[in-house]
Amino acid sequence: MTPHLWRIFLWQVVRDVRRHPLLAALNVFSVALGIAVYLAIQIANQAANHSFAATVDFVAGKAQLEVRGEVDENLWPQLAHADGVTAATGIVEGIATLPDFPGDYLRIVGVDLFSGERFRTFSPRTDSATWNLESWLGQSGVVALPEEFARTHHLKPGDHFRVTANGEIREFTLLTTIDTSASPMTNPRFALMDIGWVQELFGRPGKLSAVQLLLEHPDHAAEVAARLNAMLPADLRAEPPQQRSFQLQHMVSAFQLNLTALSMVSLLVGVFLIYNTIAAAVIRRRREIGILRCLGATRLEIRTLFLGEACFFGLLGIVAGSIGGIALAQVLSGAVARTITSLYVLSSIDRAWPSAAQIVIAATYGLAAVLVGAWLPASEAAEVDPVAALSLGDRMERAESRHARWSWLAPVCLLVAGAAAWLALRGGPPVLAFVGAFFVLVCSALLSPAATRLAGKSGAALTLRLDIAWKMAAQNLTRFAHRNAMTVAALSAAIAMLTGLTVMIFSFRQSVTAWIDHGIVADLLIAPAANEQVGRWAYMPDKAIDWIKARPEVLAIDTIREQPVQVKAGESAELGPAVLLTIGGEFRHNLHFRGGDDDAKAARVFGGDSVAVTESFSRRYGVGEGGHITLLTPHGAAEFPIAGVYADYSRDQGVVLMERRNFNRLWDEPGVHTLAVFLRPGASAESMANAFRAQFSREGEFAVYSNRELRGRVLAIFEQTFAITAVLRTVALLVAITGVYLSVLTLVAEREREIGTLRALGASRGQIQRLLMTESGAVGLVAALLGLAAGAALALILTNVVNPAFFGWTFDLAVPWRALLVTPIWMAAAAALAAWHPAWKAVQRNIAIAVREE
Numbered sequence: 001m002t003p004h005l006w007r008i009f010l011w012q013v014v015r016d017v018r019r020h021p022l023l024a025a026l027n028v029f030s031v032a033l034g035i036a037v038y039l040a041i042q043i044a045n046q047a048a049n050h051s052f053a054a055t056v057d058f059v060a061g062k063a064q065l066e067v068r069g070e071v072d073e074n075l076w077p078q079l080a081h082a083d084g085v086t087a088a089t090g091i092v093e094g095i096a097t098l099p100d101f102p103g104d105y106l107r108i109v110g111v112d113l114f115s116g117e118r119f120r121t122f123s124p125r126t127d128s129a130t131w132n133l134e135s136w137l138g139q140s141g142v143v144a145l146p147e148e149f150a151r152t153h154h155l156k157p158g159d160h161f162r163v164t165a166n167g168e169i170r171e172f173t174l175l176t177t178i179d180t181s182a183s184p185m186t187n188p189r190f191a192l193m194d195i196g197w198v199q200e201l202f203g204r205p206g207k208l209s210a211v212q213l214l215l216e217h218p219d220h221a222a223e224v225a226a227r228l229n230a231m232l233p234a235d236l237r238a239e240p241p242q243q244r245s246f247q248l249q250h251m252v253s254a255f256q257l258n259l260t261a262l263s264m265v266s267l268l269v270g271v272f273l274i275y276n277t278i279a280a281a282v283i284r285r286r287r288e289i290g291i292l293r294c295l296g297a298t299r300l301e302i303r304t305l306f307l308g309e310a311c312f313f314g315l316l317g318i319v320a321g322s323i324g325g326i327a328l329a330q331v332l333s334g335a336v337a338r339t340i341t342s343l344y345v346l347s348s349i350d351r352a353w354p355s356a357a358q359i360v361i362a363a364t365y366g367l368a369a370v371l372v373g374a375w376l377p378a379s380e381a382a383e384v385d386p387v388a389a390l391s392l393g394d395r396m397e398r399a400e401s402r403h404a405r406w407s408w409l410a411p412v413c414l415l416v417a418g419a420a421a422w423l424a425l426r427g428g429p430p431v432l433a434f435v436g437a438f439f440v441l442v443c444s445a446l447l448s449p450a451a452t453r454l455a456g457k458s459g460a461a462l463t464l465r466l467d468i469a470w471k472m473a474a475q476n477l478t479r480f481a482h483r484n485a486m487t488v489a490a491l492s493a494a495i496a497m498l499t500g501l502t503v504m505i506f507s508f509r510q511s512v513t514a515w516i517d518h519g520i521v522a523d524l525l526i527a528p529a530a531n532e533q534v535g536r537w538a539y540m541p542d543k544a545i546d547w548i549k550a551r552p553e554v555l556a557i558d559t560i561r562e563q564p565v566q567v568k569a570g571e572s573a574e575l576g577p578a579v580l581l582t583i584g585g586e587f588r589h590n591l592h593f594r595g596g597d598d599d600a601k602a603a604r605v606f607g608g609d610s611v612a613v614t615e616s617f618s619r620r621y622g623v624g625e626g627g628h629i630t631l632l633t634p635h636g637a638a639e640f641p642i643a644g645v646y647a648d649y650s651r652d653q654g655v656v657l658m659e660r661r662n663f664n665r666l667w668d669e670p671g672v673h674t675l676a677v678f679l680r681p682g683a684s685a686e687s688m689a690n691a692f693r694a695q696f697s698r699e700g701e702f703a704v705y706s707n708r709e710l711r712g713r714v715l716a717i718f719e720q721t722f723a724i725t726a727v728l729r730t731v732a733l734l735v736a737i738t739g740v741y742l743s744v745l746t747l748v749a750e751r752e753r754e755i756g757t758l759r760a761l762g763a764s765r766g767q768i769q770r771l772l773m774t775e776s777g778a779v780g781l782v783a784a785l786l787g788l789a790a791g792a793a794l795a796l797i798l799t800n801v802v803n804p805a806f807f808g809w810t811f812d813l814a815v816p817w818r819a820l821l822v823t824p825i826w827m828a829a830a831a832a833l834a835a836w837h838p839a840w841k842a843v844q845r846n847i848a849i850a851v852r853e854e
Helices: 003-019 021-060 075-080 133-138 147-152 195-201 218-231 241-284 286-294 299-343 356-382 386-390 402-406 409-425 432-462 468-479 481-519 530-534 542-550 598-607 615-621 660-666 685-696 707-721 725-750 752-760 765-807 817-821 823-834 836-843 847-852
Strands: 065-072 085-097 105-111 142-146 160-165 168-178 190-194 207-215 524-528 554-569 576-584 611-614 628-633 636-646 655-659 674-679 702-706
Touching: 003 021, 021 241, 021 299, 021 356, 021 725, 065 075, 065 218, 075 085, 075 207, 085 195, 085 530, 105 160, 105 195, 142 147, 147 168, 190 195, 207 218, 241 286, 241 299, 241 356, 241 432, 241 481, 241 725, 286 299, 286 386, 299 356, 409 432, 409 765, 432 468, 432 481, 432 765, 468 481, 468 765, 481 707, 481 725, 481 765, 481 817, 481 823, 524 530, 524 685, 542 554, 542 674, 542 685, 554 615, 554 660, 576 615, 576 660, 598 611, 598 636, 598 655, 611 615, 615 636, 615 655, 655 660, 674 685, 685 702, 702 707, 725 765, 725 823, 725 836, 752 765, 752 836, 765 823, 765 836, 817 823, 823 836
Parallel strands: 105 190, 142 168, 576 655, 611 636
Antiparallel strands: 065 207, 085 105, 085 160, 085 207, 142 190, 160 168, 524 674, 524 702, 554 576, 554 628, 554 674, 611 655, 628 636
């Protein structure tokens, strides 16, 4: 920017900010809103990734290879003496909850102090005055905790606290602490304990969670892993620990991509808001533009002036949005972590802070949105004829908006959206689903000029016999379509997002409700309470199972167990992760198979050697009914025919359902995670639940749900999973208010002489205010109708393309008619109310000055 242009910039922009501080604040807010939502979701996603990646890195330590799974401890010395291995150590992991600190948990890691010294990045403080090796090795319940965790819960060496593991409350003693300051991203919710005591605590005698290895030549890790895999049982593999971190990240990538795509809508809407703000500036300073052009300013300099103004507000918005995004991330991170824990893997986010790269990317997107939104009004300013700008007369722009000529592109965008969605469902990249959604929003934006003009002409015909204010408001929709259309575009995009999300969530909820009604048939479900908080880690104690079986009111019990498994399926020759769900009991007519014939398919699963798979598994691995899958078991690879594909909305990584007898043939793992209890006719579920709690769960060690309570719990988890979309709905409302306010400010500035003339001819202030508010209400109504139409198309993509492509879920489209039908009403009312202040300011203008000043 040249010196003289810089002086003009300060004269024009800075002075204007001082004269119109509220408008300047709205300019900044337009950018800050989009930046804050986008950045907050990126921060929450990255924090979740760091959370479980740091946990993997902590447990893996300095190991170069790792054998993870249900590892027989006899493999430990064999692996330690394998060719190319210089050291090996075993670990045992488990999760325990803390009844003294409700809602918190500890990942308890059993380590061997002697063989594991070379592996660990953290160790107990052996120089502490309370350290005692004899107590560490010989006393049950002795642990070392991170200093941060101990400080948070006011624990010091020698203090006692309680944990709940496998449905039993145990007392632990803090022997010493661990310094984790060298790795600030590590989740402090872990405890180190002697490996033997952890095996006893979680009922895993002779079993390890992993064996970690150091290699003689780390560069040859692949060759060593191949040799080790030849000697390992079929269900175990040696691989770098980073591979597990990558697999976990890959599992949640689809969920995080959905959040990112939805957050980008806020930036898209910001483009329209920026257009309105710069357009308002052009109208307010039309006379100054004419003077500058007469004094020799070039069109390029005028364009640069307004683009610079947009960038000025954009930079302030980026700063404000970055601060707001960090604050919003603290709210969103909890919802993201709870959703990831419910659907994928235990995750806890304590430090949701942005990286420099995230802020730079968000700033780049924000500036791009600013420049795109400001380009057209800046170009209009550059093309202003200086003579016309300085002449007396109406200040309103008389040139027909070029936007009307873009309507013919709308069908093209709709075809592109349909093609992208079709390709996403036919094996193309799933991200094409979001390409389709984007072009739906572009299509609605391109249709906004035509929709505004059509509404104006229709409204003028319908209001012939009504008050003159109504008729003028309808006519002004057409007269000022080039301004109103951009407001309609911004509002319709926000309404489309709101409508699409509302329909998608409502459809999903209806399908989940039907799934619950069909699938939950037990009178009671009982499981260790820790499993609700931290996933399937704790097993039901044998004594509790035996007690339930002996009760006279119990007709039958089914056992449920979940565990990760490696599978080969379809045309893929590579192993992939899935969840193996093992059911012990009879078919209860609670599985709904795609294609019908539920009883025959279930009979093959519960009475034969077949398995069933979920829709998400079928889509991910490209195999369905009549196909075969291979599971890696301790006794080698086992092939199973697939009896059918059933609906399941509990997780998206894919589930294989197997009857317990088949599981027992191949796995020597007796534990179960959940009991489904069926009572005899006339027996009281509440009485049975109370008797169990009195016997085993006095302090909440077990979660005991009746049929009705469990249904409510599942729906509560569903609401929790979609809680984050409430933020995006709030964005839609904020956009509506801001967009209308800016639009009315622009129109008031453009029509100042016209308003003065009406006042001079006898129109009262109330009539002028009613006219402007009616116009704004009409703009809101048009935007709502166009947004509902675009939202319907967006809902089809979200429901029938995004969810199947990314998650493998299919559900029937259901429409919340009541919520959608009231949308035009509240949108028109909100738009009219948002126009009250600028309309009030318009009528305060001196009539003589408004008519004379040019």
